[in-house]
Amino acid sequence: MVIGTATLNDVLDAVGLLEKQLRRPVNPTIYFREDLKKRLHEGNHFLQSLMDNKKVFLIGDENEYRAACTIRLVQG
Numbered sequence: 001m002v003i004g005t006a007t008l009n010d011v012l013d014a015v016g017l018l019e020k021q022l023r024r025p026v027n028p029t030i031y032f033r034e035d036l037k038k039r040l041h042e043g044n045h046f047l048q049s050l051m052d053n054k055k056v057f058l059i060g061d062e063n064e065y066r067a068a069c070t071i072r073l074v075q076g
Helices: 008-022 033-041 045-052 062-069
Strands: none
Touching: 033 045, 033 062
8 A cells, every 4th residue: 555646657667576576466555645534534444454453564654654544633
């Protein structure tokens, strides 16, 4: 899963090399931050299961992931 502004083509270019190394397909999912927050708020099953299970981060960490998923109710 990629969170940010990368395009599918950008991600697929990078994933192609990774697939060769792993010798297995990689199926990336890309979310813009606001879309990720909206889908979590709506109860998206895939995203909810990620919140509750162990993750392997290639870039970033658990704190960054949780911050990206947090909905700000009040800005100040």
